[in-house]
Amino acid sequence: MRIEVVQGDITEQHVDALVNAASSRMRGGGGVDGAIHAAGGPAVLEDCVRRFPDGLPTGRAGWTTAGDLPARWVIHVVGPNRRAGQTDRGLLTSCYSGALAVADELGARTVAFPLVSAGIYGWPLDDAVDAAVETLRATPTDVEMARMVAFGAEAYELLVRSTT
Template sequence: MQITVVEGDITEQEVDAVVNAANRAMRGGGGVDGAIHRVGGPEVLADCVRRFPDGLATGDAGWTEAGNLPARWVVHVVGPDRNAGETDRSQLVSCYVRALEVADELGVRSIAFPLVGAGVYGWAAAESVAAALEGIAAAEARGSGVEEVRIVAFGHPAYDVVRRAVGGAGAQSRSTR
């Protein structure tokens, strides 16, 4: 499994699936969630309502169609809200593990992740990327069919954190700057 680090916008990634850092209700919101719903269009929300009438639990993942996004699917994950006292790191790791399990169910070969939890949910970028690497290692150990995991950092400071953390794993990196 190849890990690619990109500085950019998750909604512009031309991959099989993009990951949405959603809230439990899965009805849109701010940050990555708002961007996914805004660019994906009303089809994403309609699919969320249809597939997940009660939302998703923290640490879990589910998929919808991607609407107007360049990807085919959106894999939605619900990270723990550190600012609300949800500090169980295993739930953050579970977001990455579950997203890759869902990706395998869909036959995804390329997937793009944001830094789950690193926005309004209060996890540091370094904590999120460490959880990502742990989830990727678990997927590799179980024989995932995903060929490329792209970690998309929004902004150069986050990109530097991810590039440093992933760099030792032989990842390819590119910046949009």
């Protein structure tokens, strides 16, 4: 699998599946989660409610329709909230490996990822980048291209350095 790095808006990526850094409630929120729900329209939330009535635990992944987004599916992952004391790096890496497993189940060959937990959840940016890149490289998958979508110049530069 090749890893691409772009700086931009994950909701504008033309891929088979977008990865959403979701809250455990799976009902939308701020950051990437809010942007994906806003751009995807009500179909994303309706599918979340139907498929995940009790939400998802931290570290897990599940999928819904992408609604109005330029992708076929949204793969929702619940990253650890470091600010709330969730410091187990395994929960973070399981978001990436779990998203790839879901992508394989769906037959997705191109997937766009945000840096999970690196925003409001407070995971240190350098370790969030390392966890993402290490896990994507180490996880067996049929996904052909993983696009890391950086929101900001610092994340972009760290991702570029980690993938070249």
